[in-house]
Amino acid sequence: MSPFWRCFMAILEKDVKIELRSKETVATVVxxxxxxxxxxxxxxxxDPQTNLAVIPGILWAALLLSGALSIxxxxxREQENSAFTALALSPTPRSAILAAKVIVNIVMILGVMxxxxxxxxxxxxxxxxxxxxxxxxLITLSAIGFALVGTPLSIMAVGAxxxxxxxxxxxxxxxxxxxxxxxxxxxxxxGTSVDLNYMxxxxxxxxxxIMIGLGAFFLFDWMVSx
Amino acid sequence: MNNRAxxxxxSSKTPLLWIILGAAGMFLAHYLVFIYAPMESTMRxxxxxxxxxxxxxxxxxxxxxxxxxxxLRYLMTQKSEHDALALASAEVGLTFxxxxxxxxxxxxxxxxxxxxxxxxxxxxxxxxxxxxxxYWVIRSxxxxxxxxxxxxxxxxxxxxxxxxxxxxxxxxxxxxxxxxVGLEPEMRVVLYSCLLIxxxxxxxxxxxxxxxxxxERTAIALSRRLSRIGG
Numbered sequence: 001m002s003p004f005w006r007c008f009m010a011i012l013e014k015d016v017k018i019e020l021r022s023k024e025t026v027a028t029v030v031x032x033x034x035x036x037x038x039x040x041x042x043x044x045x046x047d048p049q050t051n052l053a054v055i056p057g058i059l060w061a062a063l064l065l066s067g068a069l070s071i072x073x074x075x076x077r078e079q080e081n082s083a084f085t086a087l088a089l090s091p092t093p094r095s096a097i098l099a100a101k102v103i104v105n106i107v108m109i110l111g112v113m114x115x116x117x118x119x120x121x122x123x124x125x126x127x128x129x130x131x132x133x134x135x136x137x138l139i140t141l142s143a144i145g146f147a148l149v150g151t152p153l154s155i156m157a158v159g160a161x162x163x164x165x166x167x168x169x170x171x172x173x174x175x176x177x178x179x180x181x182x183x184x185x186x187x188x189x190x191g192t193s194v195d196l197n198y199m200x201x202x203x204x205x206x207x208x209x210i211m212i213g214l215g216a217f218f219l220f221d222w223m224v225s226x
Numbered sequence: 227m228n229n230r231a232x233x234x235x236x237s238s239k240t241p242l243l244w245i246i247l248g249a250a251g252m253f254l255a256h257y258l259v260f261i262y263a264p265m266e267s268t269m270r271x272x273x274x275x276x277x278x279x280x281x282x283x284x285x286x287x288x289x290x291x292x293x294x295x296x297x298l299r300y301l302m303t304q305k306s307e308h309d310a311l312a313l314a315s316a317e318v319g320l321t322f323x324x325x326x327x328x329x330x331x332x333x334x335x336x337x338x339x340x341x342x343x344x345x346x347x348x349x350x351x352x353x354x355x356x357x358x359x360x361y362w363v364i365r366s367x368x369x370x371x372x373x374x375x376x377x378x379x380x381x382x383x384x385x386x387x388x389x390x391x392x393x394x395x396x397x398x399x400x401x402x403x404x405x406x407v408g409l410e411p412e413m414r415v416v417l418y419s420c421l422l423i424x425x426x427x428x429x430x431x432x433x434x435x436x437x438x439x440x441x442e443r444t445a446i447a448l449s450r451r452l453s454r455i456g457g
Contacts, residue, residue, distance in 0.1 A: 166368070169363070173360055174357060176353045
């Protein structure tokens, strides 16, 4: 196994183990997502056609807000005892650190969406069972895009003033293209929008993911240079 | 000599020629737009907004691209000059962005009957403007330290690819933003003259802002040096 994969697996295993033992991030993020879902449901519940039309917006707003909470925690834990400094000073390839953290965030966001999506369907009286594959692919691609943008920026926000405000302020505008494509794509899937096929929107998110992913991995070395 | 003090050597000369050119150019631009340019048959007087709107939009994009380019250079070299140039470009790009987002709705109201439309190019321009506003807010209120500079630089470099989405927005999403408008020869003269004048003003503003940032940094470095000597 190459050093990259060894380090990647070690960091991933460490993060998953800590999370499985403490469950602090997963519990708070899922609970936050559930609370959001109820709030949105109270706010938007209407006739069946309206419910179908607002579902994409609710889903992607929930992904965005829960995702922001999740990525904010990514490196916060590494601050204790200067763990991140030790990690950055070690001969670990920095791309392995970023890749492991991105995977953890993707899993976290997808876990939240796995709870939220059926809950929204139940609360809004909408049957999403016929669109599982399409919706899953759009959500997965969006989660990847969000994690690729948010994870590298979260390391920089940790040491900054007002990190809790700074991170969403920076990440939200950057991921807007993903959100627009996700919302339009799922609207096309549910038949409430006729502009483009959902596959075309999914391809747009994929293009964004590739572009931003390359940028994030290219820049990460400089981001943690101090 | 102290590193921070020696890293900055801004030119002390006032770019008087550029200031005169820019000021005279603005008078000329107003003459060309309001008197020389022929009246457009459909949009009437509202079409004249276009001569300020389009050059501002181009220079806004150029400002953001320059900001991303200098930010990338700063990340690679960690040189204060590159960061100051990135910041100056973003500030001037934002200024032109304000002109675009002010003149655009004025034109939209006359053409479409609404101030704002969720049309792809408008939306993407607004997002791009938001990203660089965030950059400017971080740089203005985050304190001038290397962490904030790097954070801003990364934001600018990651934010710039959104320009790509602006470009594909019209071709792929088929919005109703005018594209490749056919222009009369006189209108073309006015448009390109305005573009040239705006380029002069843009360069002047970037240069002046860059000097302000570099002078500020020199002053801070020198005051730190003085306090060390005094202490």
